[in-house]
Amino acid sequence: MDLKAVSTKITEPTKSALATITNTLDALAPMAAPLALRWDTEADRRTKLRTPENLKKLMDAQRAHNSARSTAATARSQRTVARSASKNPFSAGRKAARTADKAARQHREQAKAALKSARRDYPATLTTRAVQAHAVHTVPGVGASWLMSTAEQWTLWPASVSAGLIALNAGALWLGRRKLTVVVDDGASLEERQLMERLDPAYWVQHAPDRGLGGTVTGVPQLGGAGITCPIRLDGQWDVAKLAGAESHIRNLLGCRTALRLRIRAGDRGGWAVLTLGTRTAVDGASLLWTPERQGIGLDTGTGEVVTLPHGRKVIAGTSGAGKSVLLRAILAPYALDPMSAVIYLDAKGEESGLWRHCAREAIDPEDISEVVAELVDEMLSRRDLMRERQIATWQATEERPRLVVLVDEGADLMAMDSRKVPILPGLEQIARQGRSRLVDLLWCTQKPTVGEGIPSQIIGNMSVRVVLQTAGQTETQQIMGKGWQNHMLPGPGLAYVRGTGRDMEQSPVAVWDASDDKVVTSLPARTPWHRKEAPAGTAGASAPAPLRLVKGEDYELAPPAAAVPAQPKSQPTNREKVAAAIGSGSRTVADVANVTGINKGSVSKAVKSLVEAGEVARDEDGVLSLATQAGEVSA
CATH class of the missing domain: 3.30.980 (Threonyl-tRNA Synthetase; Chain A, domain 2)
Structure with a gap:
């Protein structure tokens, strides 16, 4: 027989029961702690007041009070005698007795007040008071139980209630004073x-x-x-x-x-x-170095699990130095490695995008950014038309027309670039509203996540996923994340909260992958940056060829005339031709051309730039447009 197994089988239920009792007592202890604290505090106060000096004052007060009571009783008796001796209430005897009685009663009240003060200064112990209080209900309870009992059936409920109250008081004090069994890990700091x-x-x-x-x-x-x-x-x-x-x-x-x-x-x-x-996280000791095999943006510091983001529109925000660029690298690198995706980097600061130029489309100047945005809008509208023709609700990415991931960095600087002459925001707002189903995803990055300063209101309302690192203050946190979030309390860079992916407000921060080494980006495979490819224009109808002559010996014979070739439908004019025609008809600004042609301002700016570079259109210092021939005639 295995004695050890038998011993274990016998002792395990006992250990389990003891553990259950201990856990129950630990749970109840906080409820009784305030009672025990108040009891012990009051007991200590009474003990400190019970000094020999206060005891002497109490004894003197008791003697004075007893003497005052005796004097008051004597004066009352003398007043009764004086009232019996004379029927005249104004007689000298009754008046003197009345005055003496009044003075004796006042002295008695003063002695009584002094005695109460002395008793407060030398109180009874709290244990004595508890015994007295319980005696008030215990003695009547025991008597009632004895009177209500018979030889056949004992009705002891009054005594039982009294005993229960005494036990409850004692048990609450014991439970409140009990030290909790706090299990501290040996590895605790x-x-x-x-x-x-x-x-x-x-x-x-x-x-x-x-x-x-x-x-x-x-x-x-x-x-x-x-x-x-x-x-x-x-x-x-x-x-x-x-x-x-x-x-x-x-x-x-x-x-x-x-x-x-x-x-x-x-x-x-x-x-x-x-x-x-x-005090600790689930990623302590874990390597956070980013590699191409890594998934998501980092690890949950509470569970150690990988945190991933869905495709689509996103806001990335955080104060300066919080780690936005490192986070962006972890987000963009998988897209740069995916042949079905393409990265477009609109870098208003003109710094980080230099690392991505070998594998992403970049734009840093206002005119270039406006041109790229116009291309994106045209591509998005083209996909819309094709989706209608194919009767599909979501665009299917291909290597020729992939998912477009459009990054704006830094949002506040880009907003400052937007103007009437160089429109940028209208196109981005359109992408934010309509790009999801057409696989044109806008990522807006800013270190000033306040609406109207770092991100337009038309864009923030369409951003479902928000990844926010440490912010400068509670105002920025509330504007980008809402009330209750504590991004401004994050202890340092590289930690973020994610909203919009099912992670609630009580989540643990995400420790972002460490992609701080520039080689993470520069070592990515080179790719041809994305550019929109316009469909080739249709050819105009060709004239009929001349009839052939057939030669027989030296005689010439005309071949029968060929059948007339039907004229091909004339191709639609391109945006460039429409813009040139509008300028020739008198339009002098980009806005005028857009109103006349119905083309969006971004596409008009792109066409104007192409015409100016080709020398077909002239632009003066005030931005007024004119055809080159018109400008020459005016100057002449």
Whole structure:
């Protein structure tokens, strides 16, 4: 027989039961902690007041009070005698007795007040008061039980209730004073041990009122992969929002460092909140270096799982130095490696895009950016027409016409470039509204994520996915993410919160892949940058060939005339021809040409630039357009 197995089988149920009891007591202890704290505080106060000096004052007050009562009783008796001796209420005897009685009663009240003050200064012990209080219901309860009992059936409920009340009082005090069994990982740091000691309900309840947190009680803190989590019971007027607003008081009470990530969220039931201290993450010790085999944008610091983003429109935001460029590399590199995708980099700052020129279309000057945007709009409209012809709702990417990933970096600088002469934003707003089903995805990157300053209102409303790193303040966080998010509290660069992919507000931050080395981009395979390919124009109808002559010996014979070739339909004029015709008819600005031709301003700007470079159109310093021949005639 295996004695060890038998012993294990016998002891396991006992250990399990003990563990259940311990966990139950740990859960109930925070509820009794305030009672025990108030009891012990009051008991200590009474003990400190019970000094020999206060005892002497109490005894003197008792003697004075007894003497005053005796004097008052004597004066009352003398007044009764004087009233019996004389029927005249104004007689000298009755008047003197009345005055003496009044003075004796006043002295008695003063002695009584002095005695009460002395008793407050030398109170009875709290244990004595508890015995007295329980005696009030115990003695009548026992008597009632005895009177209501019979030899056949004992009705002892009054005594049982009294005994239950006494046991409840004693049990609550024992439970409130009980030290919780906090299991601390052997690998816990010194900081984590100190924080868990201060999260102990006994310490918290004792010091919370000094920090303005009275009415809150902590539960059992737990140390996990994401750090320390601890439930907090909210009494009185406290709620989760109010507790979150008292974050600075919590930090002061715990003595935690300023950079420590602290989050407060609602608990599993009403009246409870959950405090999370990010002392550790699930990615500690893990390599975050980006490689082509990596998926997504990084790892969840709470679970260690890879966080991926869906295709489509996105906003990437964060203050200067938060890691936007590194994040963008992790987002764009998979598209640069995918033959069914193409990257278009609209770099208003003109810095980062230099690394991508071998595998992406780049534009840094306002005119170039406007031209690229116009191409994108034309491509998007062309795909729309083809989708209608093919009766499909979503564009199917091919190597010839791939998914287009359009990155705007930096949004605030690009908005400053937009003007009437060089329109940029109208086309981007159209792409944001209509590009999803046509596989033209707009990525807007900015370090100033405030509507109207770093991102247009027409664009932010269409951005479903938002990846936001550390922001400059709460205002920026609320404008880009909404109320309750705490991006401004992220401890440093390389950490981000993601909204729009099913990750809620209580998520752990995402540790972004480390793609800070420029070789991550420059080592990507070279590709031909995307350019829109216009369909070849149709040919005009050709004239009929001359009739052939057939030769027979020396005689010539005309061949029968060939059948007339039907005229081909005349091709539609190109945008360039329409723009040239509009300028020739008197249009002098890009806006005038757009109004006359019905072509969007981006395409008009592109055509004007081509005509100016070819010498067919002249543009003066004020931007007024004219045909080159017209300009020569005017100058002549």
